[in-house]
Every structure is written in C-alpha cells, then in structure tokens.
Amino acid sequence: MQQLDFWIAKRARQIPDKTALIQIETGQTWTYKELMQHAGWWSNKFSQQQLQKGDRVVTLMENSIESFAILFACRMNELIYVPLNTKLSLTELQVVISDCTPALVITDDVHCERAALLSPARFIKCGSSEIMEPATYNWRDDPQLPWMIIYTGGTTGKPKGVVLSYEAVTANAINTVINWGLNEKDCTLNYMPLFHTGGINALAMPVLLAGGTVVIGQKFDPEYAMRALDAFKTTISLFVPTMYQLMIETTYFKQSNFPTVRVFLSGGAPCPKPIYEHFKRRGLPFKEGYGLTEAGPNNFFIDAEVAMVKEGAVGKSMLFNEVKIINELGQPCSQGEVGELCLKGSHVFKQYWNNEQETINTFEGDWLKTGDLAKFDEDGDYYIVGRKKEMIITGGENVYPQEVEQCLIAHEAVQEISVIGVPNEKWGECVIAFIVAKEPIDQLEQQLKQYCKERLANYKVPKQIYFLQELPKTVVGKIDKKQLVNFLLIKE
16 A cells, blocks of 8 residues: 555645644644644654653643644654543542553643652653644554554443554544535534543544644633634534533523534534524524444434434434444344444444453454444434443443442442433433442431542532432342332432
C-alpha cells in the first residue's frame, strides 16, 4: 500500500491560516498551521523524554485545545495517547494507571496535585507548549499502529482499555465526513469531555479532517452554551440528553432560531421524547445517533426530518461500515424482531488492553457484538431498544451496577445490596440502590452516599437508596432485579 502523510499535517499545508481550534474560556485560537506547530513542540518534548514506540502517554486535564496537540504528537512519535476520566476518584484512577503503565503523565493546574499522588515515573504540566517552527517530524504510515487507549467500564466494574488504531480513528472520521456531509465551513461546539470517544471522535476529529473549526468548552453552562452556538456560528454540535434537558429550559433557546445550525445531535444515552417535542415545536433540526468506544463512535446516518417523525430511530448504517442484528442462536433477525446489534468495519477497535479474553468474547469473527438490543423497521431504519447487559447510562456516563454494589457491600452496615438503573427524564437513567442493613441506623442513607462519594465518581453514587428487610430472589437464589423494578412501579 502506498505510503501517505499524516492527514493533519496535510491540512496544515492546504489551509494553514484557517482556524482549527478555539478555547472558549481563554479565547485562545489556533490555525491549522499553529496546531501542527504546537504538536511539533510536543513531539520534540517526547523525544527529549526519550519515550519509545508504544509507550503510553496519559493525560489528566480539563477540556483544552492543548490536548489535540498532544494527541497528534503521540501519533507522530508512535506513542499511545491515554486520556483519563477526570471525574474518577484517586482510587479509580490508580486502577487505570496500573493497567496502562504510562511512561509519562501530562496534567494541568486543576489536576496537578492528584497527578502527583498517582506516582507516575514522570509527569509534566501542560499549557507550556510553544510554536515549533518548522514543525518537523518523522512519519511512518502504519494504519494498524495503536494511537489511543480510551478506558470504558467493564461488566465486572474493572475498566477496559479500548485500543484504537490510526486506521480506526481515521476510518471513523472519513465515514463521518462523507455520511454527514462535513466540510471546511463546518464549526462544532464541544462540551463533551475529551477523555470520552464522544468528545474526541464523534465530531472533533471528523471536523478537523474536513478542515472545519472545533470550539472547545470546559464547564458546561446551558445558557452560555446556547449563546455560544450562535456566537461562533456553529453548524453541527453534539450534546448528551441531560445537557439538552437543561438547554431547552433556557431563555435563549426560546428566543433564537440558530440560523447557522444545520442539525443538533444527541448521543451518549437514549434521548427522552419530550426533548424531541421541544425541538419540533421550535422547528429546529434534531436527531440522535448511536455509538460506542469500541466502534467509531459513529455508525448510523439519519436525516433530521426523518428523525423528527421516527423519534428514537438512529437510521441506516453509514457508507463504510456494516450492521446486523442477531438472535440468541446467532441468526439474523427479521424486521421488527429485537436482537443483539453487531457492527463491522475499519472503525472497529482491535483489542482491549491487557485483556485478551474479553477481546475474544466481544467478537464473532469480524463482527463486534455490542451487547445492545436493537430492531429495524420496514424502511431499514434501526432503533436501539435496550441493553443486553445491565449497564446504566446516567447523564451520558456509563455506570456498572456491580461496581457500585462492590463499593457499598464493603460498608460495615450493609448486609445485602442490589443496584439498578431506572428511567429518568433529566439524566436518561438514574442509579437506585436496594439495601438490607445489618441493623437500623439513623442517617444511614446519608452515610452510605458519602461513603460512595469518597470512593466513586459522583455520577455513580445512587440517587436514592431503599431499605428492605430482604431482597427478592429467583428460584436459584439470585437477586431478582425485575421484582425490584416492580417494587418501584408499585411505590409510584
């Protein structure tokens, strides 16, 4: 195969003076040429640190345009970029650090103290990069070279490192550009965390590949975000349903027609129908998509007009990937039949870091088994109808019940525990815990929530705790979570 140059370097040569990145909080703006120059500075820094091919470079930092310079420099130096979830507790971060064993940790002022406590071999503070002129670099076009490891929760609660190759990231970006019609005139506002594939790969990388502009924000404020959509003349942006829930309640949402916006995108969790209705009443284009860290995350295309009629539909597979739904026997499902969604394409990840068995379990030949349940209609449009696994998605964040259960069962007052997710208009789902206490204690609910907050990310802490004398069991002695759901329905 013919050797090709790095696409971000080619963009920097083609449109050097075009704005690539804007940081909302500081007003800092980088052109494509400047982005490449800052990436060159980091590439030189990595060489000075004597980092070797395949070394992991971890970042623990707030959303920043600097992270893109680091990310691109990692690929130039054949290093693996590992962004850490800043919402995790120190204990949770240490688990990830122990798994990926980084050669270098890069942090910012906000997380500097925590980074030091993680005891990496070396760490540097970002925000110090300069323009490297000329932005020289060595380049070897190896599509299968690992570029990123993005950690996502595991079914047992242990994080899994999703290894994304250069080919996977680039294929997702190309597929998105073609199917969603992105070009140099596009501008996206990104408040999605840049430790998630949604923040990096859903729109940021595709828009940069297309030659557009990416506006990066840190702390999400619904009124400010709504105004920023117009202020920066954005055309396409992605938010999670909990963000939209807050945005539609703002004064600005009721006032502006958002003249430059081609479409509002929703992802990260199933979107409540009332949000569709708000956009429909305003005559604003809105649709939702489906993806996961292991695949893209972009997999489907649907026209906004169709999406407003078929609420909840994610559409048809994109041009350069394939989808299918299979039943429990592994056979293709027919129209309207619910089964497990499977994906195939160059955008799909190749392996979990240090987890060969989980990698094997996730694939059936070339097909990625998503663990999500879906169906398709007479037009071939797909709908995500549920999750095969018990994962809870709250505010766009993944929560695995067993991880919360393991935390709570360690408390001396807890005898039995079961955690489920229940639908919630604001959060998509919320975490609910059912507990059998060893003996009644005043203020136990508050104590247990505080106990979780000290050990888990805040979004994993149960929103509500119910105390029962005993947990319902199946005939084989397993806790019957369906009965717990029914318990909540009866209470309502």
